[in-house]
Amino acid sequence: MDTLFTNLALGFSVAFSFQNLGLAFIGCFVGTLIGVLPGIGPIATITMLLPVTFGLEPTGAIIMLAGIYYGAQYGGSTSAILVNIPGEVTAVVTTLDGHEMAKRGRAGAALGIAAMASFFAGTFATLVVASLAVPLTRLALVFGPAEYFSLMVAGLAFAVVLARGSVPRAIAMVLGGLLASTIGTDLDTGAERMTFGYAPLSDGLDFAVLAMGLFGFAEVLRNLEAVEHRDVVKKAIGTVLPTKADLRRSIAPVLRGTLLGSVLGILPGNGAVLAPFASYATEKKLAKDPSRFGQGAIEGVAGPEAANNAGAQTSFIPLLALGIPPNAVMALMVGAMTIHGIVPGPLVMVKSPLLFWGLIASMWIGNLMLLVINLPLVRLWVRLLDVPYRLMYPAILLFSCIGLYSVKSAPGDVLMAAVLAVVGWALNKLEFETAPLLLGFVLGRLMEENLRRALAISRGDPATFVQRPISGALLAVTVLVLLAAVLPAVRRGRKKVFTE
Amino acid sequence: MAVDAAPPDPSPPNAPRVLVSKDLLAGLALVVLATFALWASARLPMGTLRSVGPGAMPRGTALLILGGGVVLSVAAVVKGGTPLGRWSLRGPLFVSLAVAAFAFTIRWVGLAVAGPLVVIVSGAASDETRPVELVVFAIVMTAFCIGLFRFALGLPIPILILPGIVTI
């Protein structure tokens, strides 16, 4: 424990230099400003801002990057809440109740609770990272392909809970997501799958493209049709910050979310992506009145936001301790560090302790900055809703196009989003929800790849999924959860049939 | 469609239940999607358990979707479903046209043209649009984006390319 405090003190001595505090602030601020533009998600934001850090010395650059990272994440949540445009996987969950709150004039409360939950979770997770980074690494290594496969199967069970409407349709959408995830060049054999010779498809659909087209643009289309609906958003801004009652309601979800996020974030195979979904599913299950979820329940914002930020934080563990980036955003961070001559890996902690502990301290400072920058800005963001929608949506489209284009300089990505917009609109018309599809898409790739890996390594023996204890346990839990979810529905369904 | 197979009207008294419903269309859409995916992945090998082929996952999920689609469609025919409602094509047409216009111009002509194009074309999607205001807004937004992304952030986004005359 002593060493922990000495180390943290060392870290803070680095991070608290005037210059580094300034860099953390600028990073956070600029990250938020770009990230808040609807249609520009964290990956696009970080890609855009990466070169800004090149001129700095390594420690300062990394600290600024951490700031950009948190800013981009929070900026993404802001546009998810205000205009229902998720910039990345995890923000999809935030849209579910966050945007519903905004529609009910409670955008300020949603933004406020998101910032506070993130700060709390960030603080806790930073402590986890600081004290347990090394031992936790071992946990990460226990997870092989079989375990990841089972974890992803468990993740799919959450998708059903996410559904606001019909469960069979949600399942169909999850399957649709799985199917969409197989488009592209097969990793294993190099075979082109359902690309129809169209080159931009050969790397598969990009999540940002899919989310923007199917979810973001489709949301714009829905708003264009539902005129009266939008006016509600504009009319009542209500209290800007969360009330005491809001806070009381949020405490338990934030605690649970933080724990879930911290644990899932440690897994190097992008376990953090499940955190907000898991948190949302948990809160919905535990709630006295689950029907409030999807109608603007503050727990549905507080829990997932905490889980998201805690996961974002602890996913630094595999990055710093193993040098292995768990997701696209982290891969970008590794790239940035490499450019500064720091290759993350098991020895960073020993070889450059100033950098390591400085980064950990600046993680916390980054979270603090988020709170400091964003609580006052909440009023400003909420005022954005005063922009009439007839001007808001062309601006959303413009920013989205630029965001989509800038990641890979690929016009093909923008074009695909245009096509997906129509698909998303048709899905909405047919009362299919797209959130489960997005989850299925994200999990699908991980699930298939790990399934094939696990079977290759076990030489074709499916028993590997049951024999390996962690994998077996995960599958057992999934079966139980599904039974618990499906049985009452079946019984109810039968009753309904009989009454008819 | 299966109009002949119309069952006696099972609609509960509170909601109108119709035969050609959202539910039927949704089920059929799934059937079409699944059939298409099955066709598109038909030549991909299924592989063995030891080395699962590239066709296993797409075809497996497509079959499940097909099953789901059939169940939804049959249920919709048997029980009836909610009416289709209004499908206005104006929004999706102009919004995706605007985005596509951006895609076709950004690399070859630049943001100075692609920007106003996306704003103005998409403006046609709403009947609240005021033309003059929209044009001014398009110019202001494009200028803002050029300033922010190209000049403040230094991103390699082309601003204006007129071959031989100007390339920014």
Place this chain on the structure above:
Amino acid sequence: MRRMLTTLAATLALALPAAGRAAWPDRPITLVVPFAAGGPTDVVARIVGEHMSRTLGQQIIVENVAGAGGTTASLRVAQTPPDGYTIEMGHMGTHGAAPGAYPDLKYDPLKDFEPIGLAAGTPIVVVARKDLAPKNLKEFVAYLKTSSEKLNEAHAGTGSVSFTTCSLFNSITGAKPTRVAYRGTGPALNDLVAGQVDYMCDQIVNLVPQIQAGTIKAYAVALPERSPALPNVPTTKEAGLPEFEVTAWNALFAPKGTPKDIIQKLNGALVKALEDQNTRKRLLDLGADLSNKAAVSPDGLRKLVESEVPRWKKVLASAGTSKEAPVKDADPKK
């Protein structure tokens, strides 16, 4: 409309040849990197590009165009006007292995590009999980002869550097492992550290921290001389497998038809960057290999490409994976 503009442009270009040429470069130069930001090629491009822009007096903007193993970017550069304002940081994959890996590749690394010069190579290292029985490369090669079928080789996806180079390694040693595909080097390395898979070949940049920490073991560096980043790891030549010599090289290319004097200026700026002590140090610190001096010139690079393309064609043609899955002809449209 477009044709009209092009004609107009051509007329203008003819009318003002001297003025247009003499001024080069009068605006920023785009350096296309065929991979995502942060990868080894991107890092080399940014470090070298930064110094080159000082020499040329114009900013070099790095543009990451990722996709299809870098071939998307290369095709795009091959089709841009050869005015010296768009160049590419080509790579062993895009300008060496691609014709072998992608049968319907729409560009030719030799016919569609003007070589400018080799920037830096990234050495390839053969690594294994830390508790694999063989102690050195000799023992490992002998082990592969008897029991390679029991082993799992990890790679970062068909067409990736780790896939192509290990295809070469396997064909030289006669190994027939189960090849396990990962999405990128990171996850593959993770499972190697965890002992889920047995060995892999990859670029040194990604591996140095793990090798130094002893979480995986390195058998050999596939270079003629030892790498300063890993002075204790023998070369393949020393370890008795001289045929396995390969680097993931990164080199600058311009579209075919770029005027000679512009190529010369670009090459001059590249040479100057590689002579600069600070730039050299940054590259060497990352484990880059700067030993191939011959290919830094345009002609030297042309020779390198001429030898690489047939080499990879041969390796990849015989590299059929141990799983009898057909490769590349599975698209219903073909």
